[in-house]
Amino acid sequence: MTTTDEHVELAAELAGLLETRLLDPLEILLTSGELLEPIRDRLRVEAEVWAAQLLGPDRQRATATAARLIAALFPGDAPFDPPAAWWRTALGRAVARVTGHPAADAVPYSTAGAMLGITRQGVHDLVKRGKLGRHPDGGVTTSSIRDRLDRP
Numbered sequence: 001m002t003t004t005d006e007h008v009e010l011a012a013e014l015a016g017l018l019e020t021r022l023l024d025p026l027e028i029l030l031t032s033g034e035l036l037e038p039i040r041d042r043l044r045v046e047a048e049v050w051a052a053q054l055l056g057p058d059r060q061r062a063t064a065t066a067a068r069l070i071a072a073l074f075p076g077d078a079p080f081d082p083p084a085a086w087w088r089t090a091l092g093r094a095v096a097r098v099t100g101h102p103a104a105d106a107v108p109y110s111t112a113g114a115m116l117g118i119t120r121q122g123v124h125d126l127v128k129r130g131k132l133g134r135h136p137d138g139g140v141t142t143s144s145i146r147d148r149l150d151r152p
Contacts, residue, residue: 100142
C-alpha cells in the first residue's frame, strides 16, 4: 500500500524528469518555450496519472507504464542498467516494486542492496536466510527483490 506522500514525490519527480529530458531539449531546438506550454501543462497532468499507475494495484498496467517511461526518459541502444543511486529515487523505488530490475533476471548484491535500500551485507544475510533468492549464475534474483518489496 502506498501513501499520498509517495504519490506526490513520484509525480513531482516524473514532472521534473519530463521537463529536463524531453521539454528542455525541445525548447533549445525551437528557441522558444511558448509553443511548449500546452505540452508542459499536459505532461504535469500525465505525471500524476503515471504516478498513480506505477503505485496502483494493477501490476500489468504498472509494468507497462514503467516500461514506457524508461524507454522515453532513458533511451539508449544498450539494456537499461541504472546506477545504484537511481534505485533510491522515487521512480527507481516504484520500478523496483513493480518489475524488479527491468532488464535483468539477477543483479549483484550491491545493486540488490540499492534496490532494497539496505547494505550489501544486509542482502548477503537475507540470501543466507533464504529471504532473497540466489540466482544460479550468481547474484540475487530480481523477482525475489520485487517480492520482498511487495510485502506489506
